[in-house]
Amino acid sequence: MLLDGGQVRFDGTAWSATKPEIAIFDGVFVAENVHSGEVVDIEHKRNLYRVIVGDTGVKLAAQDADLAAESRAKTGEISTASKAVQPHVPVGMKLDAFIALPETADIAAQIEAQARNVDALRQAGALRARPVLSEFTIPALPENFADLLARTIDDVAQDAEHRLSEHLAAHGMTASGGNWIADGLGHAGDTCPFCGQDIRELPLIAAFRAVFSERYKALVEEIAAMKAVVMRDMGDAALARLGTVEERNKGGVEFWQKYCAIEAPALTLPTEAVEAIRALAVAAIGLLDRKATAPLEPIMPDEGFNAVCAVYDSAVAAVAEANTAIRAANVAIAEKKAAADGGDLKVAEAELARLTAIQTRHRADVSDLCATYTKLSDEKDAIEARKEAVRKQLDAHTKTVVKPYERRINEYLVAFNAGFTITETKHAYPGGVATSSYQLVINDTAVDLGDSKTPGDRPSFKNTLSAGDRTTLALAFFLAHLERDPAAAGKLVVFDDPFNSQDAFRRRQTVHEIMKVAGKCAQVIVLSHDATFLKQVWDKSPAAERVALTIADHRAQGSKIMPVDLDQACRGRTATDIDDLQTYLTTGAGGLLDIIRKMRVVLETHCRTTYPGSFLADDWLGEMVRKIREGGDTHPAQALYDELDQINDYTSQYHHGENIADATPDQIDPSELTGFTRRTLKIVNALQA
Template identity: 60%
Template structure:
């Protein structure tokens, strides 16, 4: 139990919270304070005391002061202190419902994010489940950390692993004592296999293929055009001879005939109709003559292709390949090289036959109407070529015999699979040597150790998660049911459904859906489009506040240690209607009767008064957080009964109304300012003022008390309000015929000052 806030110094608005008077707390402690005066700071102090997390305090150190933050609290088992940015002790038995609880566990900025889901999960599963969840989260974190360490080690090892070998296979390679000898032996074996592979891949010798004259060559030389008249041919020959064109005049005539389109000479223009010579031309140099010329030209092309330079180049290439083949196979086979030699006169014979054949075709082309007989040159060329053909036949016979030997040798050698297997064996041996080298051994041993540790962590994580799942499944549905009972009790127009858990990112979290008008709505997240129903656009501010409170209340119900807990509520009534306000009070009282102590902070004194009335008189106390200007906020006792007397509460409401929308009579507002301030001073400083002291007497007593008077910090402001209001409070001077004009701006400023003095000005 928190017995007393002895002092909070230099934290938030508290320069020094101590202010005299009896500030002993009770089992039912109610603290009233305007927004911005220090309620949230008190929650932060208690949260830091609960967890030992000093950031809750350090982050709220009073700005503009050099003195360090310090806190002194009296608990049931003694004094705890915060000095030098540390607590001398902690008190875990504290549970707080405030804006931090809502922002961490339910929503922030009207949306539900993954962190809310994770934190709400911890709220749902209770302390027993949280222990398992924390162990699961720690093991998941440890597993990820080990994975990162393993990955770093794997990267270092991979640079030593040969291609086509996995990391696991590399690490598992057994150590071989005679590894160097095994590598040498395998390298020798591989050399032999590679030679065998060359034999298997090498082609056998190719036979020599010689070109032959076309079968219709001799027939073409002897071909004539039989039905040409004797007289026409003689007439043309005589004409060509007379003009010295006997050799190639025929071609000239063939071309010219095609240009005779009218019955006149294309050269001289004379009439040529019926001339005997023209008739002879047309008889001799017709289509068959042209066809014969084409055949001769085609034959020349065929012979040039078969026996010309291109053919000789192919033979040269074949001869070089033949020579290389003999040289290669000579390393592995025994054979007589002489029969395998290409004919020595091969090229000459081909050239001779080609030239003589083309010469005969040239003659035929000059006199296509005459049969051409072979000459001596052609006869000798044929004889020489026949000799070469015979030699080629003998060569091919020798090649076939040779290839029989080489094919047998190829069959004796291994396949490509054998080569690949041998290469793989050598690579494995070399990898084994690398694997068991000093540097890599350390890496592999570390990898094994890390993997073993990770496996152990994962096994424990699996076991813990199994327990956590079992526990979660046992509490989720009852928790959801209890939440919905609370929502119904608060008259909320919605419920939740499909509450379940998962492990996104390895950390346990919860999810749920809303049910509104019998329609299921996903809560969504910050990325949910605004045109989609979700948490942020289907629940009002009051609904969200109610849901957060029900989560907290349901959590308390599951807390087996609630009887020993200090439960803190900071402004639990927020954006609620009158029904929910009363329901909130009832639920707080249920909690208060079950816990060790309840502390309720609120800016609404009348709300606290309703709770006060339900608390046992001997176990309740009310405090206020008052703003003492430069001295900061102070925690002092307050007479809640008097502070919430009907007329004063109504007067404060009227001041608020005027400040908000200028409603109310100006003179009435001025008079109510005095009433509110008098009531506040007499209830807040009851030991220093009489129950009948008016504002003027209160100001006088503070002035006479000097710096030691507890209300000294309020003197200047109270004096200002007193001067402003006293002329309207007393009877008027009838001799003064000029009525006072009330300045609305001045009235507004003094109204605001009055509300701030009594801690009723909304932040």
């Protein structure tokens, strides 16, 4: 092919160069942008949108579509990332809420505390019944212990006690002689209970009576009582009670540690306390025993006793610290009991789940998954922002072109006498892709386009427009688009069968519109099987700027593009006859016998003009069929033989002059006639093959 830039060759597979400045109206344009068969589907609406909005809109729509595709791809990546994170998300928590959980430094401690709180709420009854910890009561020496050791009896004479001591020593009674004498005095009156002699006025007896007076007895008894108190309060039984308290506290601490933050070591009885108490008791009893031996002698604590007291005081201080810790623990226990009584278990469990989710969320492996999800989401948001900006530009541009485009379409439809218009042309983004839609207006009634699923009993594109109407609408779309194309002046425009399936009365308007296009573009090529239609275009074209070509079948040599004489092809009344045949095929209008006769005239003219060397000017159809049959495979029209032979047989019985003996031809069947009419038009290339 010879183009402005030079020759372009086709090597059987591809062209040596491309020529994108070509606008083509053909079946592909119709099927892609307007309808497929009788149906308008989503792809037609998407493609039509690009026809409407022009190059500027197409670029924006392409950007929008690319961003929409990029967004969908990113959504797929996000979905994969989401599936990776989802197993770590607690039940009932949304993914975005999980990812947004803030990192917390002491999360492990918070989880531990909240777990105790939840456990406490679950065990509220047990907590209410469980006692608090007991403080340790450390036994101490009686307050008057030191005073008792130092006490004497002022009314006992010193010489009386001396005499008593000498007497006891002289008789070997120092160990317990005092008790024996004290018991004997209880039986003595004025005479000795041993010898019966008068003992009145005896100095020794007076000393005995002084030593063993009531006050003396009271002192001795007080010493004995003091010893009993020490043994009771600081003996093994008292120490055992301390051990019991310690064991009970150990069980309590073990229980309460599940619910409270308390430290067990600080709450135990100091290990040195028991031995310190026992040692102090032993030392105190030793001093009391010394006092009991010489009640009238003051007993002063020795260094050993003081050392034991120092150890005891240290133990008391340690026990005091333990008791302070126990009191603090009991405060925490009381608070936990109160919280358990008034707490909400579900709220606490939810908080524990939240804390656990935080810990999981910021675990290294999960954190990486969340970071990937967040990164992809941010990228998708950026894509959506860019898409939104492009879509705003596209919407603004579309608003400026849709209504004018709709108005121009309707002007074309009126010019073509279409009998319908379009309305409600608008755009939307179903599936994220810019799409155009409109309604048909027939007899002032709006009709939705519908789609392949629209029921047949509902008015729609497929059941309200004829084939010719659909072609006319498609041609109007093409012409309106071309008219708005700023680059139209440099384009080569191809009309491939623009008059196909259209009613005959639209022929002149179609020719007129093609000529308008020819005056505004670089070149127009019109392809058609209808020689009469081409002749009308030819007649309106400047003689110096037109050429008529045909694709002729040369059998073994293939097909050739060669000049054709449109005047010869459309000689006589053939053009009118073809119009009548097309009208009958489309609408059924016309006399049946007249249509049959015109079929023969059209075929005879076609054969003479297409094969001028094979037939004479006065050959009729029957003679032409005979010549093709006799010529065999070498005859140029051999490919038409079967069709011509059958059409000749069908029409000859109705053709006066060939069979004048048959005055009563068979009744004409309209369906059969329609079929032969279509076959006739196909032979003469007046019907799309």
